Amino acid sequence: MQRILVTGGAGFLGSHLCERLVEQGHDVLCLDNFFTGSKRNISHLLGHPSFELMRHDVTFPLYVEVDGIYNLACPASPVHYQHDPVQTTKTSVHGAINMLGLAKRLDARILQASTSEVYGDPEVHPQKENYWGRVNPIGIRSCYDEGKRCAETLFFDYFRQHKLDIKVVRIFNTYGPRMHPNDGRVVSNFVVQALRGEDITIYGDGSQTRSFCYVDDLIDAMQGMMSTERGFTGPINIGNPGEFSMLELAEKVLSLVGGRSKLTYMPLPHDDPRQRQPDIELAREKLGWEPRVSLDDGLKETIAYFRRLLQDAA
Ligand code: NAD
Ligand code: UDP
Numbered sequence: 001m002q003r004i005l006v007t008g009g010a011g012f013l014g015s016h017l018c019e020r021l022v023e024q025g026h027d028v029l030c031l032d033n034f035f036t037g038s039k040r041n042i043s044h045l046l047g048h049p050s051f052e053l054m055r056h057d058v059t060f061p062l063y064v065e066v067d068g069i070y071n072l073a074c075p076a077s078p079v080h081y082q083h084d085p086v087q088t089t090k091t092s093v094h095g096a097i098n099m100l101g102l103a104k105r106l107d108a109r110i111l112q113a114s115t116s117e118v119y120g121d122p123e124v125h126p127q128k129e130n131y132w133g134r135v136n137p138i139g140i141r142s143c144y145d146e147g148k149r150c151a152e153t154l155f156f157d158y159f160r161q162h163k164l165d166i167k168v169v170r171i172f173n174t175y176g177p178r179m180h181p182n183d184g185r186v187v188s189n190f191v192v193q194a195l196r197g198e199d200i201t202i203y204g205d206g207s208q209t210r211s212f213c214y215v216d217d218l219i220d221a222m223q224g225m226m227s228t229e230r231g232f233t234g235p236i237n238i239g240n241p242g243e244f245s246m247l248e249l250a251e252k253v254l255s256l257v258g259g260r261s262k263l264t265y266m267p268l269p270h271d272d273p274r275q276r277q278p279d280i281e282l283a284r285e286k287l288g289w290e291p292r293v294s295l296d297d298g299l300k301e302t303i304a305y306f307r308r309l310l311q312d313a314a
């Protein structure tokens with residue numbers, strides 16, 4: 001049993017991770033400022049003797065005693081991270097400094113939730129970890145992309161300079177229950193639109209691609225990475241290599257939900273990457289991991305979740 005800090009623990013991925021850690025018998029400190037996370041996501045854990053919730057912003061120093069840290073705090077959807085872009089960069093950069101300072105004082109292992117966005121709009125396909133990326137430093141996505149890139153830099157400098165026990169995972173698009181219904185991400189948008197019988201909003205011509213990983217698979221990989229030997233730092237890609245265009249995704253969602261939604265076309269956001277697919281050879285080799293849940297099965301779970309959420313809200 002270990003004491004584990006999960007920053008961003010009331011968010012989509014963080015809440016699944018907290019749940020898993022509590023189930024495994026760890027003592028979990030869930031830290032969140034509730035910008036995009038919610039108590040609802042972790043309400044079933046409140047009251048559990050191994051679970052503790054703390055309202056705190058990672059841009060401020062934190063003095064606690066733990067054995068391991070998962071640093072997930074950061075809004076993840078373009079709508080949310082562009083709402084207050086300065087705060088987004090601060091969360092990634094000051095948040096990383098504070099959590100690394102904490103890890104250094106405690107000599108605790110620390111994992112950073114980085115992102116496929118560090119590859120920007122890639123000219124290499126699929127993306128391997130040794131690709132340096134093509135990121136606009138001054139665009140509307142930069143607060144997130146460059147913030148996460150700088151956080152990676154900090155992690156590797158703390159590793160080189162202070163011999164910290166770091167782990168960096170680059171997460172590709174992940175979906176599942178407890179995604180925020182209004183986060184503007186494509187899976188939540190399409191599912192909610194289909195359930196409400198509203199038109200499905202395709203940005204651009206819908207030919208751009210993404211690879212979607214189901215949350216349970218993702219948590220397996222994150223924990224797998226946290227258990228690798230000291231000195232294996234990553235970065236390591238985790239995601240599902242199955243690649244789909246947004247039109248294909250819309251058709252899948254429509255066929256699973258049924259209903260009368262039609263497709264409607266809207267302008268493509270600035271700097272929207274054309275394509276994205278992880279190369280997961282390193283994860284296969286080092287973690288013995290690969291995703292198991294198909295897009296169809298994962299979407300069914302996600303649709304069931306949003307159906308309940310919309311019913312509860314009605
Ligand atoms: P999310 O928005 O559901 O979760 C982020 C959590 O961090 C929220 O609970 C939010 O309230 C909290 N938070 C934000 N700023 C904070 C701050 N300054 N201090 C404390 N808490 C703060 O998003 P998610 O999808 O669960 O993403 C979790 C992490 O994984 C993020 O770091 C994100 O960048 C990364 N990631 C996610 C995906 C994905 O597809 N879901 C892909 C790549 C990377
Ligand atoms: N810090 C923290 N908790 C700790 C130790 C450090 O939040 O237990 C923060 C503190 O704000 C500090 C930052 O982490 O400025 C970086 O710490 P480090 O020891 O690397 O550098 P310092 O600025 O203290 O020299």
Ligand code: UDP
Nearest residue numbers: 078184185186187189201202203208246272
């Ligand atoms: N997208 C879309 N309709 C929507 C929301 C998003 O067509 O209602 C597109 C978006 O332009 C992008 C893709 O879906 O090409 C994935 O968007 P998301 O915000 O989920 O993730 P990211 O762009 O950060 O990978």
